Amino acid sequence: MYTTLLSAEQLAALLDARARLMIFDCTFDLADPKSGEKQYLQAHIPGAVYAHLDHALSDKGTPDAQSGEPQPHQDAASGGRHPLPSREKFAMWLSGVGFANDMQAVVYDRNGANYCGRLWWMLKWAGHEAVAVLDGGLQAWQATGGAVSADTEPSHFQSNFELRAPLRTLVRTQDVARRLGRGGQTLIDARAPQRFRGEVEPLDPVAGHIPGALNRPFVQNIGTDGRFKPAPQLRAEFEQLLAGHDPSTVVHHCGSGVSAIPNLLAMELAGFAPTALYAGSWSEWCRTPDLPVEKG
Known part of the structure; x- marks a missing residue:
């Protein structure tokens, strides 16, 4: 498996x-x-x-x-x-x-x-x-010489996939907002530095980031060969980013909850326990009234 x-x-x-x-x-x-x-x-x-x-x-x-x-x-x-x-x-x-x-x-x-x-x-x-x-x-x-196909998607027999207890943690906007500035939560934003700093915002109505968030663009997890970096290198990079913050408190987010996942996966590859995802991310945060925004 x-x-x-x-x-x-x-x-x-x-x-x-x-x-x-x-x-x-x-x-x-x-x-x-x-x-x-x-x-x-x-x-x-x-x-x-x-x-x-x-x-x-x-x-x-x-x-x-x-x-x-x-x-x-x-x-x-x-x-x-x-x-x-x-x-x-x-x-x-x-x-x-x-x-x-x-x-x-x-x-x-x-x-x-x-x-x-x-x-x-x-x-x-x-x-x-x-x-x-x-x-x-x-x-x-x-x-590696793997074959590719241009065929249309094959037909499928209906299965009966059964949900089981979640193996990863989903965090919602109210959870992030409630813990903001109180400790016990370390936010990592996977967007490009210019978007994180609020210099540009091509997709959402407000530029900036959640106050206190750390920035690690998701592309930093991938080496020049297009594969994830080796586990020791990933661990060293995340330890430097966290700078003493408890890895178990990490909540990953990005613009819309998609590009945050490479950071989440990279932490697991580096040997950290599974961390949480704020799927609504910046696009939900910045559209929610009265929530604070930070720039720079």
């Missing part, structure tokens, strides 16, 4: 052994939401299911009449630009694509684990331990 990362060679061995697994392609582009599926249709690991960030891994709801922004459904598990669907709704999607509790899940993208990390975390949140990120993504698979 693989629970964090697996290599292209390890995936090939699983496929050769006809292991019971399902592969998910999570390629996406925030600037062009249709391009991920187009890239999937051009080339993907044979048999892979496409997991669309906006449709499968988010619960955007209907657009607001005044702002035009999608509003989460009432049963959504978070707010923000990419609201988490409820665990029950997510389980229905998994069942619809034929994923079952006894399967190994393998997730990948072409984006430095930025988007496939979302599905990795959601499966853990649904109580499924056997899920791993393909280290290096589709690029690593092709570099």
